[in-house]
Amino acid sequence: MTELAVETHGLTKRFGRQLAVDDLDLAVPRGAVFGFLGPNGSGKTTTIRIVLGLAAASAGSVRVLGHDMPKALGTVLPRVGALVEGPAAYPFLSGEANLRRLDAADRHASPRTRDQRVVQALERVGLSHAGAKRVRAYSLGMKQRLGIAAALLRPRDLLVLDEPTNGLDPQGTREVRSLVRSLADGGTTVVVSSHLLAEIEQICTHAAVMRTGRLVAQGSLDELRGLGRSRLRVLTPDPGRAREELARLGLAVEHEDGVARADGTATVRAELPDEPPLLETLAAALVAADVRLRGFEVEQDTLEDRFVALTGEGFDVAQ
Structure with missing residues (x-):
């Protein structure tokens, strides 16, 4: 102890x-x-x-x-x-x-x-x-x-x-x-x-x-x-198909405004469960569903994100 x-x-x-x-x-x-x-x-x-x-x-x-x-x-x-x-x-x-x-x-x-x-x-x-x-x-x-x-x-x-x-x-x-x-x-x-x-x-x-x-x-x-969340971030020119496939795989897809970038891609985010599938499995499933991948990564809540979520208020985060 x-x-x-x-x-x-x-x-x-x-x-x-x-x-x-x-x-x-x-x-x-x-x-x-x-x-x-x-x-x-x-x-x-x-x-x-x-x-x-x-x-x-x-x-x-x-x-x-x-x-x-x-x-x-x-x-x-x-x-x-x-x-x-x-x-x-x-x-x-x-x-x-x-x-x-x-x-x-x-x-x-x-x-x-x-x-x-x-x-x-x-x-x-x-x-x-x-x-x-x-x-x-x-x-x-x-x-x-x-x-x-x-x-x-x-x-x-x-x-x-x-x-x-x-x-x-x-x-x-x-x-x-x-x-x-x-x-x-x-x-x-x-x-x-x-x-x-x-x-x-x-x-x-x-x-x-x-x-x-x-x-x-x-x-x-x-x-x-x-204690924070992990999210999958997918950059793709096929956001609709990506959302459908991630939802089919049981992931909670976050709402996105759907605005495409200058290169025609858009970001799709989905919250990962405590025991997420292997990233290789997720990527392969998206490709099999004809989702073109331009970016694929896991985002982790920062300490700032977590503290703001805990308190419901902002912090001064810079000197």
Whole structure:
């Protein structure tokens, strides 16, 4: 059985009559880069706040790093770094001074090695050149990186990042992705909450999908992709005969507008069953039915197709 870094059972959160999180069973494997995906307002941040002890659940249970929460806050939180709902910093202080203040508030941190920790945290997020600047002069992306640096002042078993690339330029985004991968390679479990599908696909090993407070799917990325459909795509100048033959073979033929291309061919698509016939058999049957084949391939639902189907809503899929 896979050891879990975060697990919830029946987790529920109500705000008056609004049900923000509805009976959530979440399972984050240790060592994973876990994408927490869903449209804005789907309940991701509320769930994270409950997991970290920043909000109380209305019902259900939470375990983090093997301990019941919020009972074990004092034991668990020193092992957890988090950036939730954007970074907060004193604008009139420098980035370095902000990190020193945060480090000083940690009763488990040795004052003798504080400067070293601050320098290393700034280096890891690419802010060494701006550590002496006041935070009021930082761009949004720089503030985001400073927030991640604060989460990395000490070694962490679990790192929780809520929209970590918000406001970052493409270079900053690549740096954060590289940082997340390096942390995971070092044994840290990383939870990345995002509404950006590209974010999840490029850095995560596992994911969960939320919709209006409910969990609609979770698992490894390969497992989630496997939930999608496979379709046969046939390019032919004989679309009518192709549809008839595919239907005769028991395939569900998708509706097409029948518009031919400039070369006189049209596309016919049919959904393949879980155990489809051999492609060679399908091709031979079409040829035997006098269907001229100009193209013949299997199309698989992308992760984007699958997530949009699960949530009923679109995602931002590009940076």
